[in-house]
Amino acid sequence: MMNNLYPIKFYPILKDKIWGGQKLKTLLNKNSDLPNIGESWEISDVEGDTSIVSNGSLKGQTLKELLATFKSDLLGLQNYKIFKDKFPLLIKFIDAKEDLSIQLHPNDELAAKRHNSFGKTEMWYVFQADIGSNLIVGFNQDMTPKKYLKHLENKTLTEILNFDKVKEGDTYFIEVGRVHAIGAGVMVAEIQQTSDITYRVYDWDRVDADGNERELHNDLAIDAIDFNMPDNFRVTYNKTENQSNEMVSCPYFTTNYLKVNKSIHKENNHDSFIIYMCVDGEGEIKANGFSEVIKKGETILLPAAIKAYEIVSKEATLLEVYL
Known part of the structure; x- marks a missing residue:
């Protein structure tokens, strides 16, 4: 399959x-x-x-x-x-x-x-x-x-x-x-x-x-309503380019910040699908002999069976999401 x-x-x-x-x-x-x-x-x-x-x-x-x-x-x-x-x-x-x-x-x-x-x-x-x-x-x-x-x-x-x-x-x-x-x-x-x-x-x-x-x-x-929650809702994260920077990791999902301005090779080691949301710029995701462009405001789902892929962009800001 x-x-x-x-x-x-x-x-x-x-x-x-x-x-x-x-x-x-x-x-x-x-x-x-x-x-x-x-x-x-x-x-x-x-x-x-x-x-x-x-x-x-x-x-x-x-x-x-x-x-x-x-x-x-x-x-x-x-x-x-x-x-x-x-x-x-x-x-x-x-x-x-x-x-x-x-x-x-x-x-x-x-x-x-x-x-x-x-x-x-x-x-x-x-x-x-x-x-x-x-x-x-x-x-x-x-x-x-x-x-x-x-x-x-x-x-x-x-x-x-x-x-x-x-x-x-x-x-x-x-x-x-x-x-x-x-x-x-x-x-x-x-x-x-x-x-x-x-x-x-x-x-x-x-x-x-x-x-x-x-x-x-x-x-x-x-x-x-939980009346005793601490004020820990603001997320701080790094913005190192061309690598995944963890923003949120909880039992329900992990989200990373990924700014790409060249060609990067990625491995999926998570036993999970990976979702990319493009929040700025545009790029191309190449996997399994297929290529798909992702532009600002678009979302792509990479099935879990895809273990290696490439992201190519002059400038794209992506949110990377998996379980």
């Missing part, structure tokens, strides 16, 4: 969001007539939103079909034992024209019990930010459930939230149970567990075209 495998691209799944804008179209060349494109799901195995291959001999097949056919050749042996025919990560680009809702995600245990789903540990890499824009991550003071609920009730939640001014390259690790939101004017690459479970706690009192407020999930959220 190995011979059929090559660097795989998928058609992006674009999501219209009340807070979305047009940057995914104008800056990342996503083709859409949607008025407010909030998210581009680059690789997804979420029920009802399964990615479809856009290149090569497997074009037109779904990610589900690939998993059924290639199994551990796609995922890696250990990953296949754990996840079987489910792809463990959801890969996105997000454009927030307006502030997203204040939200959080449940852990694996709560998500399994309540929603028959994985939890949603995630990370953000900021690859464009308007001047003065913020991310909201965690609280700006010690917090208790009682104090939190009082502010929620009084609609003064923003007084206790931590606002971080951000710029390109800033990276955040968002663990389950941490209150967070992407602020207006920020574009991020988001890497997360395959889960679409979000508990919304405050949505800036905004209404949709029909005058309805979006649903909040405060009853579910109060048990899911």
Whole structure:
């Protein structure tokens, strides 16, 4: 089966969001007539939103079909034992024209019990930010459930939230149970567990075209918030060129920063697929006799069976993701 495998691209799944804008179209060349494109799901195995291959001999097949056919050749042996025919990560680009809702995600245990789903540990890499824009991550003071609920009730939640001014390259690790939101004017690459479970706690009192407020999930959220988390969400990392620099390593994924300005040979020693998200420039990935160009705003999946490959670029900034 190995011979059929090559660097795989998928058609992006674009999501219209009340807070979305047009940057995914104008800056990342996503083709859409949607008025407010909030998210581009680059690789997804979420029920009802399964990615479809856009290149090569497997074009037109779904990610589900690939998993059924290639199994551990796609995922890696250990990953296949754990996840079987489910792809463990959801890969996105997000454009927030307006502030997203204040939200959080449940852990694996709560998500399994309540929603028959994985939890949603995630990370953000900021690859464009308007001047003065913020991310909201965690609280700006010690917090208790009682104090939190009082502010929620009084609609003064923003007084206790931590606002971080951000710029390109800033990276955040968002663990389950941490209150967070992407602020207006920020574009991020988001890497997360395959889960679409979000508990919304405050949505800036905004209404949709029909005058309805979006649903909040405060009853579910109060048990899911971790009020004792340390402020360890900002990620520091090296930017040594032409080699992988670790940004985040957690039980659910590892993400590296890789800036390429020549031809580099890479080995896959991880017993895992490898995903490349291009956040700047463009390059070419050569593997198994195949060659695929990757441009800013594009994502490529290298199946686990591909053990050696080459990345060629005059200048490309890539996020390298595996399990």
